[in-house]
Amino acid sequence: MDAERVVIVGASHAAAQLCGSLRQHGCEGEIELIGDEPSLPYQRPPLSKALLSGESTLDDLLIRKPEFYEKQRVAFRRGRVTRIDRASGVVELEDGAVVRYDRLVLCTGARARRLELPGADLTGVHYLRDAADAAAIRSGLDGVGRAVVIGAGYIGLEAAASLRKLGIAVSALEMADRVLQRVTAPEVSAFYDRVHREEGVDLRLGVGVAAIEGDDHVTGVRLTDGDVVPADRVIVGVGVVPNVELARDAGLAVDDGIVIDAHGRTDDPCVFAAGDCANYPDGRYGRRLRLEAVSSAVEQAKTVAATICGKDAAISALPWFWSDQYDLKLQIAGLSGGYDEVVLRGDPSTGRDFACFYLADGRLIAADCVNRAQEFMFAKRAITMGLAPDRAALTDPETALAELLRAPSVVAG
């Protein structure tokens, strides 16, 4: 292979995977990883889960131990890349350093979307994207009696659950008329709505936020209807914005993420992208997507590594996701967008475990599984196989799901 020097921007999930996969595919050249956070790549998912509730610490979160980078001969440089000079094949850092590359991989991830509201800069108002955010939220939490979470997506709901575990009174505010509206069926939203209320969360749907109140530290959140929800802490979870500026300024195509092909390449054959910052064509779902999930960061990184090493690989693994809230372990296989039918196994209106299968034209395309690991693994395989399962069998608790995999009614195509 002719790539002597691979430079990776962003010490991220995708980056950690890339370092190992590049070596596994036979890359012998230098690998340099440049990241603007103090740490080697770490897991972000626990930031709103076990870390926030105090059940794990930052040290537990490294994706790969420091020895791994030594063994894989990866040099880590702390710094922020400010410019890509494609003509010269170098990246420039904030501190003035210039780093040469033969192949460049952008793993710059995404950043939390900021609130543009009066009072949004008050102390006590937090976002949750990186370890520093999590540390800031954790510090002084003992004195916090009331917290407000803005946004009832996964991160907002996980934060609400973690804060409730610590005995803090939580209000969760959501603009839409149901929680998780962007990502799940109404049945699943209703389930999480019920559980959060059972756990004591003051959930307010269909509300707008007008301002954050307080003199210097937050004291409350004012809604558009004039109501004020008191708060000592506010956690904002209203989505993320992909970090595409470097790519855009270098003249690479950007369209809701850095545009890559199925092999992870941008429109410059020496520049690649992977992870939350990348917009890729998904063969299974037949559309371009930008996902915010560890699984797709890992899959894209593997593909980029293979491509750099001259192997023919395409992004193909089924995306999946998970979310932990209270005693609920949600595992999601596939993407439900575009479904035309929902089939339930178990009853989400009572109890705390069920699976919600999403079908399109009879074919299984996704599943949300709450405390149902078996259904999750079944769905992963069934979706990959293109299975069009019998609805009655899917619902019937007596049907062994493994049977459905054995006698498949596979839809052609």
Place this chain on the structure above:
Amino acid sequence: MGTITFIEYDGTTHDVDLVDGASLMELATTNGIPGIDGDCGGEASCGTCHVIVDAEWTSATGTRSGEESQMIEMSPECEPHSRLACQLKACPSLDGLKVRLPEFQM
């Protein structure tokens, strides 16, 4: 210290140093063993660290939990001694342990 051996599906073997208290998933990823990525970081959420324990070692490792079974038993490559590597902690008595990898992770 001791040694744990990972055997890839194609028969390639990797001996890694045993670190007391680390999970087999951590040992595999720290040592860059192909075929174990540990996407979820070790909370038995993803099922991508399936290994098959050598039969003579199963009394030392113990058997898989119900949670692991739920995840692994859907795999066509599931065997009686299949485990999730993230749920298997290394300890001195496992010095010499051999585990095989399936052809595919799910």
